[in-house]
Amino acid sequence: xIISVVNHKGGVGKTTTTHNLGKALxxxxxxxxxxxxxxxxxxxxxxxxxxxxxxxxxxxxxxxxLPIVNLDKxxxxxxxxxxxxxxxxxxxxxxxxxxxxxxxxKSVLPKYDFILIDCPPSLGILTLNALIxxxxxxxxxxxxYLAVKGLQTIFDLITKLQENLNPxxxxxxxxxxxxxxxxxxxxxxxxxxxxxxxxxxxxxxxQNITLAEATSAGQDVFTxxxxxxxxxxxxxxxxxxxxxxx
Ligand SMILES: Nc1ncnc2c1ncn2[C@@H]1O[C@H](COP(=O)(O)OP(=O)(O)OP(=O)(O)O)[C@@H](O)[C@H]1O
Ligand SMILES: [Mg+2]
Numbered sequence: 525x526i527i528s529v530v531n532h533k534g535g536v537g538k539t540t541t542t543h544n545l546g547k548a549l550x551x552x553x554x555x556x557x558x559x560x561x562x563x564x565x566x567x568x569x570x571x572x573x574x575x576x577x578x579x580x581x582x583x584x585x586x587x588x589x590l591p592i593v594n595l596d597k598x599x600x601x602x603x604x605x606x607x608x609x610x611x612x613x614x615x616x617x618x619x620x621x622x623x624x625x626x627x628x629x630k631s632v633l634p635k636y637d638f639i640l641i642d643c644p645p646s647l648g649i650l651t652l653n654a655l656i657x658x659x660x661x662x663x664x665x666x667x668x669y670l671a672v673k674g675l676q677t678i679f680d681l682i683t684k685l686q687e688n689l690n691p692x693x694x695x696x697x698x699x700x701x702x703x704x705x706x707x708x709x710x711x712x713x714x715x716x717x718x719x720x721x722x723x724x725x726x727x728x729x730x731q732n733i734t735l736a737e738a739t740s741a742g743q744d745v746f747t748x749x750x751x752x753x754x755x756x757x758x759x760x761x762x763x764x765x766x767x768x769x770x
Pocket of ligand 1: 533535536539541644645701702703729730731732733735736
């Protein structure tokens, strides 16, 4: 199953989620591939892969073999580099530019239970490549003022894709991140749950500085500190998703 991790709003927790949900699923015995589709290459850095010999750019633009890096038992990564920004221009000039990733992933799909794609903070051609290749999307929503604004844009985009380019795509769930105990954040989380009833994962991700520290150390949170709340929350989310897909 291919799942895009999206929100065109920046800094909401897409990369942190792809990285740690991917690891959590691998720890449950699932074969997982995480893909860095963001020219910022944060997922690659967070995985400790700073200067990959090859990145997804060449595969997208020149159809070369996907550069798969093994990270751990059950866990592989396709890294990115800043050159991916250039891919956007080249893909736009290609008649099949929206379908490159879908075509590339066909050959590796049978090897994995889950392929998670970390999207950039935009709804441009890279994110569209991800959504067209995917069966599901996780919409990451930071529990903060104005978080709900702009979400409709993603839902509208997914509806349009369902009509034509990718009838199979569905929202797997909305993930609330950076939750804490202040009344303000609780109210925002409750608002999101009310508006999008039934679409929000039961398990949100609490604010936890250890998640940021693990990223800075180039590690997932389970390797860095498996007892922190970040590790507990991502494990609970992984179990919820496995339950939903049973
Ligand atoms: N639950 C959390 N608690 C504390 N800090 C977090 C949490 N989730 C993410 N962060 C931190 O917030 C920042 C943004 O997170 P992240 O990079 O995952 O967001 P993003 O949506 O991928 O951003 P971009 O849109 O730029 O790609 C990072 O510094 C990350 O370490
Ligand atoms: Mg990111």
